Amino acid sequence: MMKNKFMSMTLRIFALVILSVFIAPAAHAGDAIVVIVNSANPVDNLSTAELKKLFLSDRSHWDTGKSVAPVMVMGSVERAAFLKAVCRMSDADFNKYFLQAAFTGKSATPPKVVSSVAALKSFIVSSPGGIGFVKALDFHGDGSDGGVRAVKIDGLAAADPGYKLRM
Numbered sequence: 001m002m003k004n005k006f007m008s009m010t011l012r013i014f015a016l017v018i019l020s021v022f023i024a025p026a027a028h029a030g031d032a033i034v035v036i037v038n039s040a041n042p043v044d045n046l047s048t049a050e051l052k053k054l055f056l057s058d059r060s061h062w063d064t065g066k067s068v069a070p071v072m073v074m075g076s077v078e079r080a081a082f083l084k085a086v087c088r089m090s091d092a093d094f095n096k097y098f099l100q101a102a103f104t105g106k107s108a109t110p111p112k113v114v115s116s117v118a119a120l121k122s123f124i125v126s127s128p129g130g131i132g133f134v135k136a137l138d139f140h141g142d143g144s145d146g147g148v149r150a151v152k153i154d155g156l157a158a159a160d161p162g163y164k165l166r167m
Helices: 002-028 048-055 077-087 091-104 117-126
Strands: 033-038 069-073 112-114 130-135 148-150
Touching (some): 069 077, 069 117, 077 091, 077 130, 117 148
16 A cells, blocks of 8 residues: 555656656746846837847947947847847857958947846946846846836837737
8 A cells, every 4th residue: 555655656746747847848938038228228119120220239329329238148048039039040140140240341249248137137237228138037027126127129018918029
């Protein structure tokens, strides 16, 4: 009897482990990507086309005259999804774009690259023209993110139905 209970519990634990491995990643698929800026930046909405220009260095100043300072977390899932959705590029194509720009004499500075979401937020806080993006799970929106705030994309907030920036 004890052996059957142990087998039953072992099978349940094994099933939960299998479910968490295969289902948990699917729960994050489609999570929103939140575009954030320095709190002092008055922009509250950007089109996808404007966002692309900012990250491809085709637009270098905000309407306020401040220099645009884009930043990304290197190797993140949201980076790959953002590049695909906004720039219509893979990570390799994105890097190639800036390499070609350098060789052709185009004035194009790639976004700053940091190693973590905390470093990204810190950079944006310290840079009045800072702009970046994070997974919705990494942005609280209640003021606790300290000096950064979300902007709408194409008139929609990350929580709105129809919001297109998703992983």
